[in-house]
Amino acid sequence: MNNELTKQIFSLIKLNNKLIAVESPLQERIWLLTNLANECQQNNINCYLWTLEDDALHQLETNEFGLTLQTVDQYQAIAKIRRENYFEILRFWQTADLQGILILEGIFPWLGESTTDPDFFLTAEWIKSALINLKLYNCNAQKTAILLGPNASLSFDIAPEIPTLIQQLPTIEEISTHLPQVLPDYSADEIHATAIASVGMYLADIDYGIRQALAPEIKPLELVQKLSAYKIELFKRIYNIQFLQPPSTPIGGLELMQQAFKTYKRLLTTLAKAYNLRLPKGILLIGPPGTGKSYSAKACSAQLGLPLIILEWGNFRSYGNLAEYKLKNLLALIDRINRIILYLDDFDKGFAGDDDLSRRLAGMLLTWMQERTSEVLIIASANNIEWLPPELTRSGRFDEIFKVDLPNYGERHEIFKIHLARFDARFRHGGDGYTEPEWKRLLKATQRCVGAEIGAIVERAAVFTFCQMFSEDVLSVGELPPLEITLSALLTARQNMNPLAIREADRVESMRNKAALQGQASSPIDSSIYSLGNIDIFG
Structure with a gap:
């Protein structure tokens, strides 16, 4: 366990590195310490551990029962009058006659980027200076200090002096x-x-x-x-993400996008790899809210048979200084899982502030997208494409950009049938409960409704129908009567809803126009029997 990381550590020690930074999650600490102690015993090297929590020095050894810690009396903690007194171990290790490996836990918070707190800044500078002195004074001694913690972030001034190793997730x-x-x-x-x-x-x-x-x-x-x-x-x-196995997700409309998904599935084959063909670096879905962008990502997962990770991109802003650390770990996780879809929901909201954090996160993501070798399909959705940095939308970043628009008549017909089938058995297995004139009336009444709003209309109509069928609680029911949703129930539900595309017509039309300039169509021209050709968009 952790053998690869242990080998990397001792390779750096053999190269006479006196300072080594190791990033390892807390839950793996006992295995890492055990492996280091084992390796040290096999090579007749003393191994010591110091933690900030107790400011005590222990010698690590292993036996048939596991890891043991023996207190080293030679190190005596001093009174903590100043902050740097907590790190007296650095001065002790520089001058003591002990040799071997010293593992230091809890020191990384002082080695990151600069802070405005003058007391914290002075302590950090003292620690950095003490570490550099370890290298200078112990250059000919058999001494190595390993800085250990879950986040090995080093500021630019000391990073060149300390090689960093990161414990990777284990392979299969x-x-x-x-x-x-x-x-x-x-x-x-x-x-x-x-x-x-x-x-x-x-x-x-x-x-x-x-x-x-x-x-x-x-x-x-x-x-x-x-x-x-x-x-x-x-x-x-x-990671604050949703991890979903490939769902069984029917999708109404968006035929051109679905054809593209089928192409991506072929690009995952061995034959495609033989021709050096690959998945797109990224797919961007743009358009007004509720038009089915998130649903399309789930449909892609179902089409390709790949698990789906759903990430609210804007959430990374809430992590503050830890945002880059969180993103780095998440991208490492995705690389290790491989053959997965990463869906960045509301991607544009992560750039609404246009601040330095947004740019750094975007830079990390772009670098990873450019250099990764894992078979990961990245799908991002955005309502306001103008919020995205221009470098994100150029060719070679997101290879495919789809405009996900308001559903046309034929698509609304398919979406209605998908949602109606959840409650009304007449619409399952390709069935239909309405006549063509009834459909035309319903589709005209729901013009400019998006998929999410159609789903809400159907659910409201189903609730109304249920309440009409059962005016009071029924404690004992034999064979349940079918729930048949009428056209009038759907029309009533529609009258009680004001669609976003009508309430916020100017904003929605602006989104649609900008999406049309950037993206390719995700739906063909409506050729269904319900198509009415050109119509007044505010009808």
Whole structure:
């Protein structure tokens, strides 16, 4: 466990690096410390640990029971009169006759970018100076200091002096090697299935998830399902994202976009790779709110059979100084999972402030999009394309830009049938409950309604119909009577709704016009029997 990271650390030590920064998540700490202590014992090197929490020095050793810590009496903590007194360990390690590896935990917050707090700034400068002195005074000694923490952010002035190693998420091969220790009775196929469900988690998280799921008589398939559910919940807590398996999502209209999705599926094949063909670097969906951009991302997930990560891009602004750290970890997660769709919802809202944080986040994303080798399809949605930096919309960033417009008559007909089928059995399996004249009346009445509003109209009509059928609670019902939504119920629901495209006509038309200048059509010209040709948009 963590063997690769341990090898990288000792490779840098052999190159006579006296300072090494290591970024490792807290849950993996015990494994990393155990591996370092093991490697040190095999090479007859002393290994010490200091933490900010107790300001005590311990020597690390391992035995058949695991990791042990022995207090080093030679180091005596001093009174904390000034902030730098908390880091007296740096001066001690510089002058003490001890040799080996010193692991320092809790020091990174003082090594990041500068702050306006003068007291904090002076402490940070003292620590940086003390670290540089470690390199100078111990250049010929067998001493190495490892700075350890979950976020190894270093300011530009000291970063060149300290090489940084980042513990990567384990590969599926590494997980498969680890799992037999936890699940000794599982077959090779069962281990492989469990490893696939575990991709994206650290080994400590996998162990915890398995312990939570294991129960007497639990079958391997049940364990995989519970582990997948645990992973989804973990991703939500750590990364604030939704992780969805490919859904079964019907979509009304947008045929041109759906054809493009089918093309992307072919680009994932081995044959396409043989011709050096690849997925687009990014797909941008632009248009007014409620027109089906988020729904289209789910439809793409269903079409390609790839999991979907939904990320509210604007949320990263709320993380402040941690935003870049959060984004870096999320992109590493996506790279490790591979063959996945990343959907950046409301992408434009992340740039509404036009501040330095927005530009840095955009720069990180662009660099990753340009350099990544993983098979990740990036889909972003935007209502106001003018908020996006110009460099994001040029060719080579988002290769495909689709205008997702207000649905035409034929598309509204399909959307209505999808939503009606949720409540009214007449519309399932290709069935229909209305005549052509009734459809024409309904579609004319819902002109300029978007898909989300059509869904709300149907749901309101279904509630009204239910209340009409059952005026009071029925405690015992044999065979339930069918719920048949009438045209009048839908028209009444429509009358009680004022669509956004009518309420905010100027804004919506501005969005549509700008989208038309930038994007290609996602729908063909309406050729359905309900098409009325050119109509007054404010009818």
